[in-house]
Amino acid sequence: MSNPSDKAEEEFDWVQFKKDYAVSNVESKRDKLIRKIKENPLVPIGCLATATALGMGLWQFRKGNSKMSQTMMRVRIGAQGFTVLALLVGVMMTMSKPT
Numbered sequence: 001m002s003n004p005s006d007k008a009e010e011e012f013d014w015v016q017f018k019k020d021y022a023v024s025n026v027e028s029k030r031d032k033l034i035r036k037i038k039e040n041p042l043v044p045i046g047c048l049a050t051a052t053a054l055g056m057g058l059w060q061f062r063k064g065n066s067k068m069s070q071t072m073m074r075v076r077i078g079a080q081g082f083t084v085l086a087l088l089v090g091v092m093m094t095m096s097k098p099t
Contacts, residue, residue, distance in 0.1 A: 039090065039094065040086065040087070040089075040090030040093075040094075042082075042086035042089075042090070043083060043086045043087050043090060045086075046079055046080075046082045046083030046084075046086050046087075047083055049079040049082065049083075050076055050079040050080050050083055052079075053072050053073075053075040053076035053079050054072075054073075054076050056072045057069050057070075057071075057072030057073045057075075057076060060072055
């Protein structure tokens with residue numbers, strides 16, 4: 001059987017380990033999002049353009065304006081391409097940065 005003092009000692013060791021190796025600068029989700037946008041500002045712009053073109057294309061399709069709907073779907077494809085290109089450029093720039 002385990003001794004209650006052994007269990008308490010193990011818990012203390014874990015607490016001490018957490019204190020010794022704790023990361024002092026923990027980044028929140030909001031801070032991480034802001035940092036990522038600053039590092040690569042073209043990706044959110046491309047995502048917003050893609051979502052806008054998609055929404056407008058679907059709205060035009062619902063209204064029955066098929067010509068404008070097709071145009072907006074083509075714009076969406078272009079915006080998606082821009083987003084992917086911006087993402088790739090951002091990754092390349094991040095990889096080439098000295099740490």
